[in-house]
Amino acid sequence: MSVKRSFGFAIFCASLIFANAAAFAQQVGPAASAASAGAIDGAAAGPGEFRSLDEEVQSLKEEVLALNRDLFLLEEELLFPANSQVAFFISMDVGEYFELDSVNLKIDGKEVANYLYTERELGALLRGGVHRVHMGNLKVGDHELVAIFTGHGPNVREYRRGATMSFNKGIGAKYLELEITDRASKQQPEFAIKEWE
Amino acid sequence: MKRMKVVLLGVLLVAMPGFFAGGSFASSGLAGQEAPDFVLKSASGANMRLSEYRGNVVMINFWATWCGPCRQEMPLLDDLYSRYERVGFSLLGVNIDDDSSRAMEMAEELGVSFPVLFDERKEVSKLYQVEAMPVTVLVDREGKVRHVHLGYKPGYEEKYLTEIRSLLRE
Numbered sequence: 001m002s003v004k005r006s007f008g009f010a011i012f013c014a015s016l017i018f019a020n021a022a023a024f025a026q027q028v029g030p031a032a033s034a035a036s037a038g039a040i041d042g043a044a045a046g047p048g049e050f051r052s053l054d055e056e057v058q059s060l061k062e063e064v065l066a067l068n069r070d071l072f073l074l075e076e077e078l079l080f081p082a083n084s085q086v087a088f089f090i091s092m093d094v095g096e097y098f099e100l101d102s103v104n105l106k107i108d109g110k111e112v113a114n115y116l117y118t119e120r121e122l123g124a125l126l127r128g129g130v131h132r133v134h135m136g137n138l139k140v141g142d143h144e145l146v147a148i149f150t151g152h153g154p155n156v157r158e159y160r161r162g163a164t165m166s167f168n169k170g171i172g173a174k175y176l177e178l179e180i181t182d183r184a185s186k187q188q189p190e191f192a193i194k195e196w197e
Numbered sequence: 198m199k200r201m202k203v204v205l206l207g208v209l210l211v212a213m214p215g216f217f218a219g220g221s222f223a224s225s226g227l228a229g230q231e232a233p234d235f236v237l238k239s240a241s242g243a244n245m246r247l248s249e250y251r252g253n254v255v256m257i258n259f260w261a262t263w264c265g266p267c268r269q270e271m272p273l274l275d276d277l278y279s280r281y282e283r284v285g286f287s288l289l290g291v292n293i294d295d296d297s298s299r300a301m302e303m304a305e306e307l308g309v310s311f312p313v314l315f316d317e318r319k320e321v322s323k324l325y326q327v328e329a330m331p332v333t334v335l336v337d338r339e340g341k342v343r344h345v346h347l348g349y350k351p352g353y354e355e356k357y358l359t360e361i362r363s364l365l366r367e
Contacts, residue, residue: 101244116236116244 084137085173088113088145092125093181098159098189100125100180101151105134108143112136130177138169147178149191165193226326228345232257232336233324237291237314240301245289245314248340253287254364255336256357259322260292262299264330266349271307273354274333277361278311285338286361289314293322333357337364 105113113134145165153159175196183190236246260267278288288311292300297315304313335344
């Protein structure tokens with residue numbers, strides 16, 4: 001009798017196990033088919049997904065560039081606040097009388113810039129470009145600027161000329177332009193410093 | 198104590214050659230960074246700016262007239278320059294002597310054809326952390342320092358050749 005009971009109990013347990021397994025398979029089955037359907041959907045939507053990824057990458061790049069630009073401007077504002085900022089620009093309108101090689105700037109006797117110009121940069125200046133040769137901070141008051149231009153003058157002779165200007169730095173940014181022009185009447189280059197209003 | 202002395206001596210013997218032989222690996226902190234821009238006057242009279250060579254593979258070789266290995270190396274560099282200049286390779290020889298006239302004499306004597314620039318103020322050599330002679334820096338087309346070689350020993354030109362060819366192919 002006990003053997004029969006044990007056998008019966010074993011069959012009952014086995015049936016329970018199989019029933020659970022079937023239920024589990026049924027649960028997995030739909031999920032698996034859902035997953036495979038998802039995979040199929042994914043495969044079908046592949047190009048679309050890549051396109052949107054590409055767009056996201058592009059917009060991220062644009063954001064990074066914009067941030068970089070903002071950072072640069074902020075850095076400039078912090079380092080050279082508008083109320084003490086002073087900037088010096090070089091412009092050229094020369095043809096025959098002067099080939100610029102370098103510019104040296106001194107403010108109140110202290111050298112602040114010494115710039116060598118390459119052929120490419122000279123070409124840009126001759127085509128109307130304006131070069132910001134120095135930007136710095138100055139206190140309010142009177143200051144003296146000495147600009148020394150080195151290059152080749154008429155007849156390809158070595159040429160070195162200076163220009164001096166006293167200017168008053170008030171509240172607000174100050175911009176000064178160092179202009180090199182031909183003076184046909186004297187057959188010589190002319191160097192002038194002027195303030196931008 | 199005796200054992201410790203032997204160990205210390207062994208360590209020194211291994212480490213010493215590294216100080217004097219001149220490294221051929223990128224030991225400078227500049228490797229991987231953007232090459233600092235500079236402009237210098239050249240022997241031809243023209244001013245030359247490194248950033249205007251962007252798009253080319255550039256080799257910057259720092260040398261001096263008092264440097265023996267530089268004399269050995271420069272003609273070999275000139276060969277590389279002649280061979281690869283037309284396919285986008287530039288070589289700038291930066292001399293750091295106080296007197297540029299001696300540098301011009303030596304360049305003429307060696308017959309080099311690559312541009313020789315004068316760094317009399319030592320500003321550029323400071324930018325590139327030049328502490329030994331010669332120093333050879335390889336910059337890729339995007340302006341990044343890729344290889345730095347300190348000193349020169351026969352055979353280095355083979356490494357330069359491999360690196361230049363690899364950078365030109367990029």
